[in-house]
Amino acid sequence: MLEMTHEHWSKRAEGLNPGGAHLIGGSEEAGSGGAFPVVAPRDGRVLTHVADAGAAEVDAAVAAARRAFDSGPWPRLAPAERGRILIRLADLLEEHREELALTISLEMGKPITDAYAIELRAVIATFRWYGQLADKVADESPHTPADALALVTREPAGVVGAVVPWNFPLTLAGWKIAPALAAGCTVILKPSEWSPLSALLLGRLAGEAGLPPGVLNVVNGAGPVAGRALGLHPDVDVVAFTGSTAVGRHFLRYAADSNLKRVWLELGGKSxxxxxxxxxxxxxxxxxxxxxxxxxxxxxxxxxxxxxxxxxxxxxxxxxxxxxxxxxxxxxxxxxxxxxxxxxxxxxxxxxxxxxxxxxxxxxxxxxxxxxxxxxxxxxxxxxxxxxxxxxxxxxxxxxxxxxxxxxxxxxxxxxxxxxxxxxxxxxxxxxxxxxxxxxxxxxxxxxxxxxxxxxxxxxxxxVPFGGMKQSGNGRDKSVHALEKYTELKTTWIQL
Structure with missing residues (x-):
């Protein structure tokens, strides 16, 4: 990294040709919602145009995630096998580290040194850590009377809508996607419309790593349209959101107005x-x-x-x-x-x-x-x-x-x-x-x-867990505690 020059990165930027389709059910879909420009803040030029999701595209992504959860192999794989695929994804992120860092730097203005050395290091470590954790979280068998057996099992919560911001587009996506996938959930990722390109690369690499179709879907679009559709969708079981406190309030309202889905929020700060x-x-x-x-x-x-x-x-x-x-x-x-x-x-x-x-x-x-x-x-x-x-x-x-x-x-x-x-x-x-x-x-x-x-x-x-108090949100990213957001505890009581 230290040997890579300004000229090196500038030449690579000229040759960058990012795709702009949604990733739904394992396929790239242009959708019918038109497209919006992705502008590079370094110089104001348009990098590319990206497909813009409306309600139809969100419905299709949720349907794909629902099928993958209800009848697909991912929730039924042995946790160790899910972990191996997540570790393979971490390896692919490392292999494509230069391309991913360049994409982040171009789409949101982060210095290339920080994108490569800090953000990519963090997201690679995240997928590797949760891959290694996947088969390490045991269920419970509480002490019961001699004539009964109690089992407490931790089961995947279902379909997760992950809505993430632009400031750390891959790190914050990884903090949500990795534990959700390790738990056996399926995911629809909605990146910020200001930084969709790195999320689309992540989605493609996830398929290459071996995630079955529909397990990780990526839809692009504005929060008031695509984000709202995810928040209101009755087949989304969990929403995990990082962003402003004002938008966090919207997601709580969406949950109240739909299926009372769980909403986990990491919001603003004035530290x-x-x-x-x-x-x-x-x-x-x-x-x-x-x-x-x-x-x-x-x-x-x-x-x-x-x-x-x-x-x-x-x-x-x-x-x-x-x-x-x-x-x-x-x-x-x-x-x-x-x-x-x-x-x-x-x-x-x-x-x-x-x-x-x-x-x-x-x-x-x-x-x-x-x-x-x-x-x-x-x-x-x-x-x-x-x-x-x-x-x-x-x-x-x-x-x-x-x-x-x-x-x-x-x-x-x-x-x-x-x-x-x-x-x-x-x-x-x-x-x-x-x-x-x-x-x-x-x-x-x-x-x-x-x-x-x-x-x-x-x-x-x-x-260590990360998250806030008061109007900075609820729940925790990172650590084993993040699994609590994407799992349900089930008690089975067996009378002997």
Whole structure:
């Protein structure tokens, strides 16, 4: 990867010819819903046109998944055999790693280095881990009276609609698809209309790995049409969604208005990152805070967008972050030296710029950035942006921006820091920097967040669950706990 140059990736991009059909029942289907363009945010050019699903295409995909679940081999395979196919899919993802990374970089603007080294590493590891786990989760036989036998079996929940966003298009798809398939479910994947191409490649590779027809289907289209049709469909048993809180509410309504399907939600975040004056390394804390908000162009639900720093060290930490923002290389996503690429598109860029303008109007101090960057003509780029003197009631401190915009809030004591951290409708993640073990435990318990990182940020692996509290959603991705979303517990009581 390190030897691959900007020229290498640019030439590969010129030769990329992604397909744009739906994958339904093992076949590529153009459908009757027309097509929509996929625009590269790096330069604004149209990469290709992709089939646009309406209700008919969603019906066909659900019917294929239903047949595959009710009468196909996948739920009836030995778990070890399902696991071998998932591991084969992980191997194929590794073989096609360069093509997949290039596709992700082009469709959503992620730097090619991050797409190859971080996103593809994560999704490959996900399918391999759940492939290895598939036959390791045992059923139960509780203790009963001598005249009875009780069995508790974990059975696949059925047809799963997985609706995933554009910011980590394969990682977040893998977090849903892999445990669902390992459990024996069948899946309809609906990627974001801004990043459908990598999902279609994943679907083709899944067929090549040996998934039977209909086990994994991919339909493209807009959320209000294709997503709504999945949410309302009576033959979908489970919906797993990652995206905005507003759309998550729609899926809960769809479930209520249809078959009361289970809906699992991983939604927005406004994550606090607390730096205490006794942090073991203030320079590292500042560098990590800067990395966390600018990584992936700030387009992360866990981004530490609220920096809560003790007033005694606030100037020191803020100045270090401002310096780092000024050094950050914003550039062409296909240049391996680029540290921050393009935002996903002009619509999203304008939305983020609107938040920045509101921050200035409301009185926060703009320390650096705040405007467009223009490394590639036609692209959707933003300067790394830092505000301080932010008031907790301002939009900068309350609303999810989903861009490289940091809000710095100073506090005077620990109780104030915890209160500020929890003063949000979200509860996805949080960070804490301290050398005191007791403080680390007490504050971690007090923070209403699904993940708390102490003296680090964005660390972890597939053994630990990921998900939120409050309006950041419910259920957990990753770890063995993800299987709980895609399985039903059945009790069989046998009187002897």
């Amino acid at each position: 606090p990152n607390i730096i205490l004056p006794d942090a073991p390394d203030l320079d590292k804390a500042a560098a990590t805070a800067a990395w966390g908000i600018f990584f992936n162009q700030g387009e992360m639900c866990t981004a530490p967008s609220r920096l809560l720093v003790h007033r005694s060290v606030a100037d020191q930490v803020t100045e270090a972050i401002v310096r780092r923002a000024g050094q950050l290389r914003v550039g062409d996503p296909l240049d391996p030296a680029t540290e921050m690429g393009a935002l996903v598109g002009e619509t999203h860029l304008e939305r983020v710029l609107g938040h920045i303008s509101a921050g200035v109007r409301e009185g926060a101090r703009l320390r650096t950035g705040g405007g467009r960057a223009r490394p590639v003509p036609g692209g959707s780029y933003l300067e790394p942006t830092v505000f301080d003197q932010v008031d907790p009631g301002q939009r900068l401190a309350r609303e999810e921006i989903f861009g490289p915009v940091l809000s710095v809030l100073a506090f005077d004591d620990l109780d104030e820091a915890v209160a500020l951290a929890n003063a949000t409708e979200y509860g996805l993640a949080a960070g804490l920097w301290t050398s005191d073990l007791s403080t680390a435990h007490r504050v971690s318990r007090a923070l209403r967040a699904g993940t708390v990182w102490v003296n680090c940020y964005e660390e972890g692996d597939l053994t």
